[in-house]
Amino acid sequence: AQSVTQLDSHVSVSEGTPVLLRCNYSSSYSPSLFWYVQHPNKGLQLLLKYTSAATLVKGINGFEAEFKKSETSFHLTKPSAHMSDAAEYFCVVSGGGGNKLTFGTGTQLKVEL
Amino acid sequence: SAVISQKPSRDICQRGTSLTIQCQVDSQVTMMFWYRQQPGQSLTLIATANQGSEATYESGFVIDKFPISRPNLTFSTLTVSNMSPEDSSIYLCSVVTSGYEQYFGPGTRLTVT
Numbered sequence: 110a111q112s113v114t115q116l117d118s119h120v121s122v123s124e125g126t127p128v129l130l131r132c133n134y135s136s137s138y139s140p141s142l143f144w145y146v147q148h149p150n151k152g153l154q155l156l157l158k159y160t161s162a163a164t165l166v167k168g169i170n171g172f173e174a175e176f177k178k179s180e181t182s183f184h185l186t187k188p189s190a191h192m193s194d195a196a197e198y199f200c201v202v203s204g205g206g207g208n209k210l211t212f213g214t215g216t217q218l219k220v221e222l
Numbered sequence: 223s224a225v226i227s228q229k230p231s232r233d234i235c236q237r238g239t240s241l242t243i244q245c246q247v248d249s250q251v252t253m254m255f256w257y258r259q260q261p262g263q264s265l266t267l268i269a270t271a272n273q274g275s276e277a278t279y280e281s282g283f284v285i286d287k288f289p290i291s292r293p294n295l296t297f298s299t300l301t302v303s304n305m306s307p308e309d310s311s312i313y314l315c316s317v318v319t320s321g322y323e324q325y326f327g328p329g330t331r332l333t334v335t
Contacts, residue, residue: 153326199264208253208318212264
């Protein structure tokens with residue numbers, strides 16, 4: 110069985126300040142972990158993925174995430190938020206073969222001037 | 223990556239009717255999936271569309287309600303049968319590429335009145 114918990118349903122930051130979106134996972138297997146972003150009325154876009162290589166993963170648009178097995182966490186960060194980052198972010202886990210994805214409940218990121 | 227299109231992009235349907243959603247991929251893929259995103263919610267996997275065999279459904283989803291076809295490696299359909307207002311959701315198809323990344327279509331926004 111696998112699951113993800115996104116610890117914050119809403120996060121609000123000022124433009125130019127760091128972003129931290131928190132995610133904890135549970136998996137019976139060695140997991141693959143992903144972050145997806147969904148802008149309003151747009152499709153899902155893959156931000157980054159972890160698949161047992163380097164624990165610090167760099168993605169698109171300046172985002173990165175660190176896989177910490179001891180803490181079962183995969184938090185998403187960005188050094189400086191931009192207005193265009195405002196969107197819904199989903200932490201996702203895949204494991205045990207079959208590529209079935211389990212989505213977290215999502216974190217709504219708001220970026221203020 | 224993969225380019226995925228879905229038809230229709232949105233529809234408004236009356237209760238008791240059925241709607242078939244099409245998913246087309248620009249390359250041959252082994253694994254295709256169908257997800258549902260209810261209003262304000264995260265994504266839930268409905269089923270895995272298997273080429274040449276019956277779809278594999280997740281708990282809570284049945285073939286009579288959500289029949290799926292997968293006639294070849296680039297195309298699949300999902301039918302939402304005997305619709306009720308509770309079926310109002312965004313329905314998304316996704317594919318897994320050779321890089322084990324999962325890409326999503328733009329979604330079909332269904333409203334049942």
